[in-house]
Amino acid sequence: MKKKGVSYAKWGYIFILPFFLAYLVFAFVPQVMTIYNSFFMNYREGLTQVGPKFIGFQNYVALFTPDANGTIDILKYAGNTMVLWLLGAVPQILIALLLAIFFTSYRLNIKGQQFFKTVIYMPNLIMASAFSMLFFTLFSNVGPVNQFIQAMGWSDVPIDFFARTVTVRGLISLMNFLMWFGNTTILLMAGIMGIDQSLFEAANIDGANSVQTFFKVTLPLLTPILVYTVITAMIGGLQMFDVPQVLTNGAGTPDRTSTTLVMFLNNYLGGSKNYGMAGAISVIIFIITGILSLIVYRSLTKKD
Amino acid sequence: MKKFVSLLLALVMVLALVACGGGSTTTEQPANTPSTSTDTPSTSTDTPAPAASTDTGAASGEGKVFNIYAWNEEFKGFFEKYYTVPDGVTVNWVIVPNTDGAYQKALDEALINQADAADDDKVDMFLAEADYIVKYTNSEATQDVKALGVTDFSQMYPYTVSTASDANGVVKGVSFQCCPAALIYRRSIAKDVLGTDDPDQVQAQLDSWEKYDAVAAQAKAKGYYMTASEAADFRVFSNNCTMPWVDANNKLQFSPEITAWMEQQENFAKNGYTVLSDVWKEDCTNQMFKDGKTMCFFGPAWYFNFCMTNAMDPDKGCYGDWAICEGPQSYFWGGTWLLAATGSDNPATLADVMKAFTVNEDICTKLVKEDAQFVNNKKVNEAIASDPNYGNDFLGGQNDTKFFCEHADNIKFENHTIYDQLCNEKLQEYYREYLKGSVDKDAAMQNFYKAIGENYPTIVLPQ
Structure with missing residues (x-):
């Protein structure tokens, strides 16, 4: 029965085992349990536990039942989430791409790169909730921004930033942008630096200008990293929670137009520990994330 | 072969976990202690400096830790200023802010797990406001304070007593404030x-x-x-x-x-x-x-x-x-009731605290004069009201x-x-x-x- 030679494959499996165990315990099992819970009526009323009682798809039906005005809440919140994400992510990726090109360009040869990289990454080190509290204080009716606006005579009454959909969404997107563009820049820089420098030089010798070099050389070769960046940003965006939650005190003001899907989920978990409904929302977020990731992946990698 | 072994191991893990998980959803009794199961309750253990003394009626057999749940520091301040904690007992405050029902959430979690908690982790006393006191007085989570030895309600305002009573008139706590x-x-x-x-x-x-x-x-x-x-x-x-x-x-x-x-x-x-x-x-x-x-x-x-x-x-x-x-x-607006949690391992201290802040005229007078409170003791209030x-x-x-x-x-x-x-x-x-x-x-x-x-x-x- 003795095999020829020595196989080290065993060690490979042993080395990757911790990850799979951690994944099982902390990701896979909770995920299965979430799906399982979503078919149950399971919440708390005061100090009384109601359920768990199997109710099939009733939680999902409830989620997709339109209210008196004909809006289906979960679709509205899914829309909010997408808008909030796009408003932050589009500038984030564009600016990050631009910065990454500047920083890696051998022609510009920017000095003090380490310093700039550290600074643009800084906002990401602040806890999102602390950052939100800061913005809330800055832009509140009695905050410094309003004091400045009034002192400059631009407005007699304070501008209520948290009573307008545009400004609330704008602030949330701005914060997400500030927090994440540094991270994206560093990822994209790594991607560009992975491209063979001789290709840029060759393009340069052939007389290509910067724009042509970017579209014909950099972008095609950067695609794998770019796809990765967009998809991870999107997964993060769909799970957007802390910034709008803290900024609007959980209310998603005004008119719940900055309520994201996870805030909606949290509303159910908060008071009544409604694992059934919260589970159903999680499953829907999971499905949406899966579909969108697939679409992004397909549309960005199809060209070949 | 190795693949098979690792796959088998993985499957065994999944099975074990799913089985545990399934069990926990039906019984709904996570075994974690109250202080870890909540959002971010700030827990602090203090031994307050005594300012005024009350009869330290700590009977033998009292628990070592007296756990108080509250939603802000207000009562904690008065407690530390005026109440002398019996020897051998440390007071543990679990303070969770009220916003968005967070305090109730944390408290509910602790009360639901009360029976399984270690003696020193059991909630002994908790504070409740008028807005949600009904939820606790009408439940098994609170106990009759008369049985603990709090029997003198003569100087309390009647509404504070009826508010702390359940549907059958059993008094489950006292208020140290009256809130006209x-x-x-x-x-x-x-x-x-x-x-x-x-x-x-x-x-x-x-x-x-x-x-x-x-x-x-x-x-x-x-x-x-x-x-x-x-x-x-x-x-x-x-x-x-x-x-x-x-x-x-x-x-x-x-x-x-x-x-x-x-x-x-x-x-x-x-x-x-x-x-x-x-x-x-x-x-x-x-x-x-x-x-x-x-x-x-x-x-x-x-x-x-x-x-x-x-x-x-x-x-x-x-x-x-x-x-x-x-x-x-x-x-009226608000009011802070001190409720006696069922299963408390410090019943004597519990009753003593309740009496100190309602019956003890010395403490009550100081609460009015030094802290601008309106206390739940008619005699003290009326004496001050008629003081020119x-x-x-x-x-x-x-x-x-x-x-x-x-x-x-x-x-x-x-x-x-x-x-x-x-x-x-x-x-x-x-x-x-x-x-x-x-x-x-x-x-x-x-x-x-x-x-x-x-x-x-x-x-x-x-x-």
């Missing part, structure tokens, strides 16, 4: 608007809602706000409700008083009589500074120390420029205890449900959006219903 509330006005602004700052004369001009609305218009004409929050007088309406938030069929309903508040504030917002802000937020509390433009605030005795610190600010405040009168309608030398400097020397004594007996605690806190909070929150003009009224109400539906699945919502 007042209209608190800025003397200087009242002089400007009404021509007087004398409490009786001001009251004469504000003794009905019609007069109140008319004064709001006068204040506006002089460049002042009547109130600094649309919810400033909410409690005057909501604590005089003639109908509970839900009816017998658990259907959400609006008491006429709530509707009256909504109409009044519609008018106030339209005419700019009020600042539109949450009562707890800076927009509102900044109005208490000297350069504030607001004439009226609403609150009971605890409001002065706890909410009006801006007014007491030595530089920017206006200490002494305040006075109180009854206003359009008598009401007593005056509250913050109120320009007015004897507030006298005022509160006159109104304390009228308080009725009626038509409350376990849903009150979030119903009151969410209505204010979503109605404010309408008052600010962000949404129309219908949308605001729909959003309010949605918020209630998310938190209380069993409430039947209007369509």
